[in-house]
Amino acid sequence: MSVPAGQHTVRRHNLALVLGEVAGPEPLSRAGVAARTGLTRGTVSSLVEELIAAGLVTELAAARGGPGRPASPLRLDPRGPGGLGLEVGVDSVRACVVDLTGAVRVQRTVASDHRDDVPDAALARLAALATDVVAEAGLPIAGATVALPGVVGPNGVLERAPNLPRWVDVAVGDALSTRLRGLPVRAGNEADLAALAERWAGGPTDAIVVSGGIGVGAGILLDGGLFAGAGGRAGEIGHVVVEPDGLECHCGGRGCLETLASLEALARPDAVRAAGRALGIALTGAVHLLDVPAVVLGGGYPRCGAPLLGAVRAELAARVFSRAGIDVRFSTLGQDAALRGAATAMVQAVLADPGEVITARPLARPPDVAEGGAPRPATVRGAGP
Amino acid sequence: MSVPAGQHTVRRHNLALVLGEVAGPEPLSRAGVAARTGLTRGTVSSLVEELIAAGLVTELAAARGGPGRPASPLRLDPRGPGGLGLEVGVDSVRACVVDLTGAVRVQRTVASDHRDDVPDAALARLAALATDVVAEAGLPIAGATVALPGVVGPNGVLERAPNLPRWVDVAVGDALSTRLRGLPVRAGNEADLAALAERWAGGPTDAIVVSGGIGVGAGILLDGGLFAGAGGRAGEIGHVVVEPDGLECHCGGRGCLETLASLEALARPDAVRAAGRALGIALTGAVHLLDVPAVVLGGGYPRCGAPLLGAVRAELAARVFSRAGIDVRFSTLGQDAALRGAATAMVQAVLADPGEVITARPLARPPDVAEGGAPRPATVRGAGP
Numbered sequence: 042m043s044v045p046a047g048q049h050t051v052r053r054h055n056l057a058l059v060l061g062e063v064a065g066p067e068p069l070s071r072a073g074v075a076a077r078t079g080l081t082r083g084t085v086s087s088l089v090e091e092l093i094a095a096g097l098v099t100e101l102a103a104a105r106g107g108p109g110r111p112a113s114p115l116r117l118d119p120r121g122p123g124g125l126g127l128e129v130g131v132d133s134v135r136a137c138v139v140d141l142t143g144a145v146r147v148q149r150t151v152a153s154d155h156r157d158d159v160p161d162a163a164l165a166r167l168a169a170l171a172t173d174v175v176a177e178a179g180l181p182i183a184g185a186t187v188a189l190p191g192v193v194g195p196n197g198v199l200e201r202a203p204n205l206p207r208w209v210d211v212a213v214g215d216a217l218s219t220r221l222r223g224l225p226v227r228a229g230n231e232a233d234l235a236a237l238a239e240r241w242a243g244g245p246t247d248a249i250v251v252s253g254g255i256g257v258g259a260g261i262l263l264d265g266g267l268f269a270g271a272g273g274r275a276g277e278i279g280h281v282v283v284e285p286d287g288l289e290c291h292c293g294g295r296g297c298l299e300t301l302a303s304l305e306a307l308a309r310p311d312a313v314r315a316a317g318r319a320l321g322i323a324l325t326g327a328v329h330l331l332d333v334p335a336v337v338l339g340g341g342y343p344r345c346g347a348p349l350l351g352a353v354r355a356e357l358a359a360r361v362f363s364r365a366g367i368d369v370r371f372s373t374l375g376q377d378a379a380l381r382g383a384a385t386a387m388v389q390a391v392l393a394d395p396g397e398v399i400t401a402r403p404l405a406r407p408p409d410v411a412e413g414g415a416p417r418p419a420t421v422r423g424a425g426p
Numbered sequence: 427m428s429v430p431a432g433q434h435t436v437r438r439h440n441l442a443l444v445l446g447e448v449a450g451p452e453p454l455s456r457a458g459v460a461a462r463t464g465l466t467r468g469t470v471s472s473l474v475e476e477l478i479a480a481g482l483v484t485e486l487a488a489a490r491g492g493p494g495r496p497a498s499p500l501r502l503d504p505r506g507p508g509g510l511g512l513e514v515g516v517d518s519v520r521a522c523v524v525d526l527t528g529a530v531r532v533q534r535t536v537a538s539d540h541r542d543d544v545p546d547a548a549l550a551r552l553a554a555l556a557t558d559v560v561a562e563a564g565l566p567i568a569g570a571t572v573a574l575p576g577v578v579g580p581n582g583v584l585e586r587a588p589n590l591p592r593w594v595d596v597a598v599g600d601a602l603s604t605r606l607r608g609l610p611v612r613a614g615n616e617a618d619l620a621a622l623a624e625r626w627a628g629g630p631t632d633a634i635v636v637s638g639g640i641g642v643g644a645g646i647l648l649d650g651g652l653f654a655g656a657g658g659r660a661g662e663i664g665h666v667v668v669e670p671d672g673l674e675c676h677c678g679g680r681g682c683l684e685t686l687a688s689l690e691a692l693a694r695p696d697a698v699r700a701a702g703r704a705l706g707i708a709l710t711g712a713v714h715l716l717d718v719p720a721v722v723l724g725g726g727y728p729r730c731g732a733p734l735l736g737a738v739r740a741e742l743a744a745r746v747f748s749r750a751g752i753d754v755r756f757s758t759l760g761q762d763a764a765l766r767g768a769a770t771a772m773v774q775a776v777l778a779d780p781g782e783v784i785t786a787r788p789l790a791r792p793p794d795v796a797e798g799g800a801p802r803p804a805t806v807r808g809a810g811p
Contacts, residue, residue: 201747201748203747247656247657259715261715263655263656269717270648270716270718271632271648271649271717272632272717272719274717274748274749275715275716275717276715277715277717277747278715280711280714280746280747280748281711281714282710283670284670285668285703285707293744293745293747294710294746294747295744318670322670325665325679326665326667326711326712327715329662329663330644330655330660330661330663330711330715331655331715331716332655332656332658332660332662333657359679359680360680361665361679362586362588362662362677362678362679363586363659
């Protein structure tokens, strides 16, 4: 007879509980973990051994902190499975690897203009970059997430990207997975992943996180999680109407926020205050509809500095009636947020359910790199020895 | 020893399960309920007896439908505890009683302009109207909900109503409860309650339900429930900016939807198309932010007919890029929606947890009405003999 399902479930839950404590800000010994979780020391020891064997946890040198046997502080293993973040921008492809502790191990950007391009060439370029980055990072990879500059359906298909007119209904995750020897690749909207990255970097739990780039999008955080709306495509603030009779937008509409506050619009002379005003007007609507207390301006906006921040704050102060004092701040991650969010999403998935990684072992190890030559394609999950 | 807590919980859950089946569209016998719920016939019989004793369920005349003992169809008891709906409008107070089957038993409106008024007089007027309506309905009352034309905090306090400048931080529910002999009175935003009413009347599960009146508000339905936002005050679509340099709004802002699409704005000559355009522009932003597939136009909007509907549809078709074919329709409840929603909210609460009513018994019975005279104040829960 097999073990009852309930015991598997409890063990899996407890593995996550213990790993969550180890991931916390202060180093804990096994005894410390037991005290915090309410599990017995025996149970904790057995779970910790399993996490160490899986490469998720490591033991620091023992420190004598009092009477009795010295306690060994436990930490997340920086050699453990990392997350691969990928990004298709309008004019670049990017890749990075974040390790289990959240540290960025490798990050690279390659210029690649996709405005008049079909997806195939860009995806080949991104897969090659991903392979290089994984080889360089030298970590097993738990999985990848790709950030996309458009509307991503619940099934991970890029349905439409206003700035990439030839990318319509593209299964980007599947296409990349095939090119990366079956590595699981999820897809997400870049603004959503940027919003999660802000949260994971210690930002507010409830906020509209606006990403200013060639397009303008937002991820909406509610209670620390991403608000998806009815259909999973919420947060398209770039197409909130600011000037009903304004300039034509790539989306087919007119006077959208994106026509006034994209980085292209900001490149016009004296545009910063006008863009700030437009952002403040669109955000007034968003705050009234969503009732959020905070706004984070990310992507390229932090480079615009105080004039932009001041204009957004002034507009909100003059127009929002339902809440006093909206907290408006710049992102500390800027244009790296979506890529970091994509990579960290995989690490967060491992931390939330380490049992999944342990069950799926053996995880792929990084490839050998030929002496003096180009790295060989990355060996990824399912392709290990 | 008392019964273990788990048994109470299971019985309470099963009471709701059985009542939910009885509330369904087709009449069921005890055997039918047993077949649908998977409970034993003995358990169902015992639960049904309890629901009948509590006045929630009644038995119709037995109908011979096949061999064996004739089956008695069960129905919700229209004499059972009803819900009291109350509404503070900008220029009226309203009250209605809905019985357990959802039928409106009494509904009354009294003109009462609150624009320059302090709350006390209005609340006295509403409490008197409520007392009359309850007496006339002749039902025990499970509780009341009051619909309010402004921002209602999570604690039920009316924080601010742009069209009632002297109503600031008013604990309307508590004040009415005191005037109604301790009847529980919850408070909700009128547009939120109108949205729930649309849903309960068979409307879409995911929609923005806009209420057009002296103010303009919206209730946002996601997966059949109300979307509250981070702070419980979501849906203030009336203060989405449509014309950044437009007319001053009561809220202190400028060019809000409310300045262009309130019923006062619609009273201007040839304003219907302009209001429809403004609604379409504000809704474009809301659809992009919330990703909802449907819009219901309620309150006074259905009276504006096809020109309004056409203008809203045209604007959305020209501007929304993330979804094809937003379903835009008029409400069938119109200006009664918030009041009906308020009354039905209490009935829905009884159906969701009949154990709560059964535990709280004896419920108040309606008062005697003196021959030829005015009804005496209603006897409500906690004030019974």
